[in-house]
Each structure stands twice: as C-alpha cells, then as structure tokens.
Amino acid sequence: MSASRSDPSPVPPLLLVRDLAVSYGGAPVLQGVTIEVDAGSVAAVVGANGAGKTTLLRAISGVLGFHRGRIVGGSVELAGQVLRPSSNGGAEAAGRVRRGIALVMEGGRVFPGLTVDENLRSGAPGRRHRERSDAARARVLDLFPALAPLGHTPAGRLSGGERQMLAIGRALMSSPRLLLLDEPFLGLAPKLVEQLQEFLRTVKVGGTAVVIAEQSAEAAFAVADRAFVLAEGTVAASGPAPDIARRDIGRLYLPGPRPSSTATASTATAADAAAVPQERVALLEVAGLSLRFGPVTALDGLTMQVAEAEIVAVIGPNGAGKTSVLNCVNQLYRPSAGSVRLAGTELTGLRPWEVARLGIARTFQQPALVAHLDVVGNLLVGRHRLMTGGLLGHALRLRRWRREESTHRCRCEEIVDLLGLGRFRGRPAGQLAYGIQKVVELGRALAMEARLILLDEPSAGMSPEETDQLARGILDLRADRDVAVLMVEHRVGLVGRLADRVIVLDHGRLVAAGPTAETLADPEVERVYLGRPAGPQPEAAR
Amino acid sequence: MTKLVQLVFSGVAIGALYGLVALGFVVIYRASHVVNFAHGSFLLLGTYLTYGFHQEIGIAFFPALGLAALAAGAAGLVVERLALRRMVGQPVFAVIMMTIGLAVVIDALVVWKWGAGRLSVGDPWGVSAFRLGGDAGIRVAAGAVLAAYALFCRFTALGITMRATASDQEAAVASGIDVGRVHAVCWAIAAAVGTVAGVLLASGPRGIDPTLSAVALAAFPALVLGGVDSPAGAVVGGIVLGLVEVLTAGYLPGLLPGRLGANVHTVVPYLVLLGVLLLRPSGMFGDREQARL
Numbered sequence: 001m002s003a004s005r006s007d008p009s010p011v012p013p014l015l016l017v018r019d020l021a022v023s024y025g026g027a028p029v030l031q032g033v034t035i036e037v038d039a040g041s042v043a044a045v046v047g048a049n050g051a052g053k054t055t056l057l058r059a060i061s062g063v064l065g066f067h068r069g070r071i072v073g074g075s076v077e078l079a080g081q082v083l084r085p086s087s088n089g090g091a092e093a094a095g096r097v098r099r100g101i102a103l104v105m106e107g108g109r110v111f112p113g114l115t116v117d118e119n120l121r122s123g124a125p126g127r128r129h130r131e132r133s134d135a136a137r138a139r140v141l142d143l144f145p146a147l148a149p150l151g152h153t154p155a156g157r158l159s160g161g162e163r164q165m166l167a168i169g170r171a172l173m174s175s176p177r178l179l180l181l182d183e184p185f186l187g188l189a190p191k192l193v194e195q196l197q198e199f200l201r202t203v204k205v206g207g208t209a210v211v212i213a214e215q216s217a218e219a220a221f222a223v224a225d226r227a228f229v230l231a232e233g234t235v236a237a238s239g240p241a242p243d244i245a246r247r248d249i250g251r252l253y254l255p256g257p258r259p260s261s262t263a264t265a266s267t268a269t270a271a272d273a274a275a276v277p278q279e280r281v282a283l284l285e286v287a288g289l290s291l292r293f294g295p296v297t298a299l300d301g302l303t304m305q306v307a308e309a310e311i312v313a314v315i316g317p318n319g320a321g322k323t324s325v326l327n328c329v330n331q332l333y334r335p336s337a338g339s340v341r342l343a344g345t346e347l348t349g350l351r352p353w354e355v356a357r358l359g360i361a362r363t364f365q366q367p368a369l370v371a372h373l374d375v376v377g378n379l380l381v382g383r384h385r386l387m388t389g390g391l392l393g394h395a396l397r398l399r400r401w402r403r404e405e406s407t408h409r410c411r412c413e414e415i416v417d418l419l420g421l422g423r424f425r426g427r428p429a430g431q432l433a434y435g436i437q438k439v440v441e442l443g444r445a446l447a448m449e450a451r452l453i454l455l456d457e458p459s460a461g462m463s464p465e466e467t468d469q470l471a472r473g474i475l476d477l478r479a480d481r482d483v484a485v486l487m488v489e490h491r492v493g494l495v496g497r498l499a500d501r502v503i504v505l506d507h508g509r510l511v512a513a514g515p516t517a518e519t520l521a522d523p524e525v526e527r528v529y530l531g532r533p534a535g536p537q538p539e540a541a542r
Numbered sequence: 543m544t545k546l547v548q549l550v551f552s553g554v555a556i557g558a559l560y561g562l563v564a565l566g567f568v569v570i571y572r573a574s575h576v577v578n579f580a581h582g583s584f585l586l587l588g589t590y591l592t593y594g595f596h597q598e599i600g601i602a603f604f605p606a607l608g609l610a611a612l613a614a615g616a617a618g619l620v621v622e623r624l625a626l627r628r629m630v631g632q633p634v635f636a637v638i639m640m641t642i643g644l645a646v647v648i649d650a651l652v653v654w655k656w657g658a659g660r661l662s663v664g665d666p667w668g669v670s671a672f673r674l675g676g677d678a679g680i681r682v683a684a685g686a687v688l689a690a691y692a693l694f695c696r697f698t699a700l701g702i703t704m705r706a707t708a709s710d711q712e713a714a715v716a717s718g719i720d721v722g723r724v725h726a727v728c729w730a731i732a733a734a735v736g737t738v739a740g741v742l743l744a745s746g747p748r749g750i751d752p753t754l755s756a757v758a759l760a761a762f763p764a765l766v767l768g769g770v771d772s773p774a775g776a777v778v779g780g781i782v783l784g785l786v787e788v789l790t791a792g793y794l795p796g797l798l799p800g801r802l803g804a805n806v807h808t809v810v811p812y813l814v815l816l817g818v819l820l821l822r823p824s825g826m827f828g829d830r831e832q833a834r835l
Contacts, residue, residue: 061716063715091720091722093716093718094718094719096718098718102718105713109710109712109713109716110713111706111709111710111714112709112710113705113709114709118702118705119706121702122706122714122717122719123717170717171717174717174718
C-alpha cells in the first residue's frame, strides 16, 4: 500500500509535523515530534495514556489554544504550507476545518440537545450552499445507514456506538482532506469496529489522509499503513505498521493474546443459563425486567442472576440495552416492569444512593469523578458511606474522627497501590488522561467495599498494560473479598479472561447466556455480536 | 370576574416584557456562560437611540426602532470584540465585574447625551394606522420577537451553530465553528432584543429615564424561574412572574392590612422564585446537567 514510499517524490506529504514541541502552562507535553502522513494513507499514533496522543491531534487541528496549550517549537504543515497558530483559538480551528482538517474528539462528543440532522449540519459551518451540504449529508448517511432513520432524534438519546458514528459523520460534513480520529474504536462492539475499519479503507482510497490515535493498537494497526509509537511526549518508534506491530516496541502497546476462554469456564449446566449455578447463592436476582422510553423498548423482560463472588459479563451490539441493565440495577433508571433484588432485598423504587448504601458500586462509560479532588480524595468520596463520624465531628477534627479518617486514607492508599495509580496520587482528577480517570473510578468502586460492582466498559480508553492491571485488580479483589462483578465490556479478550458467565443481549432481549467459553463459541452469538464466522481472531504478535 | 380577566391580560403583557428582557440574558449566557449585568444598559441605550432617531432626527417610529436595534446590536458586537473576548478563560467573577463596569459606563454616556430627566416617546404603538391598544400591542410585538428568535435558532445555520456552541463549546471549536464569532452575534442579538423590550417598556405613560435600566434586574426572577439557559423558560418564567405580580397587586392589598398589603406585590414574585428554586434548582426549563449514563 505504501510501496511508493521508497522513491523520493517532489510532492510534499499532506501532513508534516516537524519537530513539534507543545506545552500546557509551561509543562512540556510533546517534544521533538516529527510525523509525516501522505494523502490516501492511514497513520496510527499509539501509546499509553498520557503519552501525548490527544495533544498531538489538538496541535494539528488548532484547538490547542482552547486548552491553554501552546506550540513552543517546530511546525505543522499541510500540503507544504505552514499552519500558523493564531491568538484567537476559535478562529484558528475554524480556519483549519476550512482548509480540510477535521478532528473527531474521543468519546463521541456530539451536541446532545441538537437532533442528528442538526449535528450533521453544524459540522459544515459556513456552508451556504444547501445542496452541497445535503450532498455531504447523504454521503454520511450512506456510510452510516444506522443514522438515517434517526434524523430528528436528539443526539443525547443515541447509544454510545451511534454517537461515535455521528461524531465521525459530523467531521465528514466538511469533506476533510485530513481526518484526525481520537480513540475512534473506544467502546464499539466488534461488528462496529469492523465497519469503521472498512469505512477507513474506503476513505483513504478517496485520497483522504487519516491519523488515528489509539490505545488499543490492534484495531488501528489493522487499517494503518504507518505507525508512530508515542512515549512520554516523543516518538519512540515509527515505521510501516506491520513492522511496528512485529517489533518489540510495538508489542509493548499491543493487547495481550486472547486467552483460550476455556480457562475460566464455569461448570454450570443449569437449565436456565442466565441463572446462577445451583450450588451457588444468588446475590443479584433480576426478574422480568423491562425498560421503555416512550415508544422505545430498551429492555424487554430480562431475567438473570449474579452469584456471590461471580463475575458476569453482559455483551451485545451497540444499543442492545447493556448499559440500561446496569442503570436499572442501581436505579438510575426506573424500570417499567420487573424486579431487581440484592440478597433478597427489593431494589426497585429505591433511590440510587440508597442502592449504593446497600453495597452496589458502579463506574460509568464516561468517568464521573470530582474534578478538583486528587486521586485519594476521590477514593475517600467512595468511602463516604462507611464513615461514621458526623459532619460536626469532622469539622471539629476530634481525635476519634481524625483516627477514622486516617484509617480510611490508609485503605485508599492500598487501593491506589493495587491499581498502580501511585504516580498520579496528588493530581486533581480532572487533569488526568481519560484512561487513568477510568482506573480511578474503578478504585472508587473498590473503596466502597461493595458486594456487587457494576462496571461499564472498564477497559475502554485503556492501554493494554492498564487493562491487564485492571483485570488483575478485579480478579484479586474477587479472590480477596468475595465481591461479585456485573460488567458491560466489548473486548472479548477481557471478557474471556475475567467472566465466569456471559449474558448476550440484542434489542433488549436475552439472546444467549452461559459459561463464557461455550457462549462465546455459540454460532448465534457470533452472528449477532461478533459479526464474523466462528473461530479465533487473527492475532498480532506475541 | 371581569377584574380577573383584565388582570390576567395585563399580567401576560407585563410578563411577555419580562420574558423579552430575560431572553437577552439567556442568549448571552447560553453561548458564553456569562451573566451580562450590562444588559439593562444596552436596553437603555437602544431605547434612547430610538428616541433620538424618532423625536430628534424625525425618522418615522418603526424605521427608527429598527435603526436603533441595529445600532445597539453593533454596540454589543464591539463590546464583545474589544472587551469580552479578551476575557475568555478568565475567572467568571472577573467577567461579571467587567459587565458591571460596562453598565456604569453606558449609563453615564446615556445621561451625558440625553440628561437624567424623563422624556416621552409618545404613544408610538398607538399610531393611528396601527391601533392595537396598549397591552395588546405589547403582547403582539413581544410575541413576534420571541417567535422570530425561536425560528432563527431552529432553522438557520447560524442558529444551529449557536445552539451547538451552547451545548459543547470544545466540540463546537473542533467542528470548525468560530466560537468567538458566535459570541459576538449573541451579544448583538441580545442588545437588539433589549432595544425592542426597552421601547415597549418606555412607550405609553412611563416614558424614558435612566432608571429604565433597572427593569433588567426586575426581570431577574423570570430568568432564574425559567432557567438561565432556556429561551422558552425565559418566556414562561416572565409570564408567570407578570401574572403573579399583577394578580397579587390586584387582590392581596384588600386582604392584607395596611402597609403590608400595599407593597406585597413586590415581594410575592421572589417568594414564588424561592419556592421554584427549592423544588427545581435549575429553574423550570433549565438544563439539569443531564448526562446519558
């Protein structure tokens, strides 16, 4: 694909980042970064959280000023022309969109109050010609047919996957020459990941250059021509993507091998596979659970159980209602029908905080931390329900309460060490990279000493090492304190490694359930969820 | 019964005006999260400009109003460009202080040019060919402006970019929306809408004097009642406020003793405000920081 790279061509590359240095308020984030991307090619920028991937995309797209970042050295060139930073952040980014650079931020950032159509229209600002913007819209809907019937739906009601499609679609409305994608595969079901990869292959045939910043290098390397490995703000390695994937440095950032999922298979042979194995005690019992938003049925008569100290994964395509299950368990949503019990106690009708007090902790797809508190502070928030001293006692700093607080602090420090968060200990949570925030959020759930932890896409946005650390943390925790886990997760590898049982949803209904290995091998599950013929996935190095 | 109907009608008229004034705050707050304490002064400036164009230069009333709205809008644009844009990213408190400073400056300029005395715009809404009758005219004019704003937001490209900016500024910047320009446009719209509101307030017996800028503060409960970031909320909040005020002024003095009864209508709107805020801290239509979880 990039065979022509050997003959030196007089045409400058579409994107040339030369010796770029960026700092935020004096703190250097990027140093001496040089990257070249030709028209019609895909470049993957991989690296751990905090390596500076997002900052690089911000510098290219001109939104750095919005984040109080500054280019302190080097340059960004588009087709041979230097893009000068301007003092006016808003105008700078707008100018670059007009020149054909479009950025898709991580996490499917759409405008929730605007409809899908309005979101798309806002992606082509300054487009006076209605028919040209209509043509661009038709192309986008052609690429993402799932969005077509949703034109008048507020974007806030879309599922995670639909949002990601909409965010990419909005960027395409300006017909970019250079498309910058920040973690585009984050939280997408395998089927959608493949669709997106397919889309990227078509886009580059049309001459568009694409830069993908990704933690999960596997998905990016499948479509990338060249790869750049970023580590602590510098390019640690670069070269043709397959070479990088094969080399040691590349392996560092690649996901571990998919474990043969037989390793964790449970011995259950219960008739109703969604129920817990007979010899175990059900901790969470969900019966006939339905959830409707107006005409939309998110969950339809779901019955399932989680045993004490059991890890259960809920999988299914985007929009299947996976997150809704978690939201109904902790009563963020009021189920339309059915019951949810924790160790026999009915949860429906309780307030979310009452459910939390009964011992159910949860994490969110988008981390919800107290931005100005440091990591330990956020964990202490999680221990709130365990603190006995009243407000007055704490305010007066009586000795007993000081002792209590230091006990809690110790426990939090243990969790910080368990999750490897030591070097972020004193930083305000709002400043941490997305993946780190997700680990802190898990830490907060651990700090609650919960009996059941609900995890919503715990690995999304995490590098493979972090995912590995997280997986070990979850297993240790279960072994240590008999905590049960109900998780929504897309990475089949992680599901195979962690889950005792798997529950497969599609359109709010139970499609299949059972021990992890058997269920993942079920042809029906392959069809609905994995979207590929049965058999192990092609594996990268290691 | 007739008394009730009368009171309801005039309550709605006053309320529509409050709503119009509150809309000026909402437009700017939504775009830039700045509470513009100079809004009352832009309203004052626009009203005096209308007076100047109409009475001093002799332009017909409606063209004069249009010109004044444009001029006030231009003033809003300039102020945003010269002063507010440099404050992006500065502490909210500093920005608010700046708007208070602006208010003082604009008020002083108006007094310097036109004096502090009471002037009359006459009864422009009753011009013979256009006799709608006091209250009705106000309702129609306020309704027309509000409807125009709603249509603008929903259907024009600029309106959509304004809503996009209100929704997620960072994503708007990344989508190539020139957020600075959107802010400027919002300041212009707010000043122009304020001009119409000011002229409506000043027409009829009230006349204009520099205290007119204080009505902006009287519209504050409407703003908070409806939700600072909701245009629809501003209108509904305004009408609720107007009704409460007029109805309490109409009925309560007879029911309460002496001095308490005579002034109670100025207090009741704030009691309603307190009640609404206790139940719904973001106002009736405010964004409750909703997130899909």
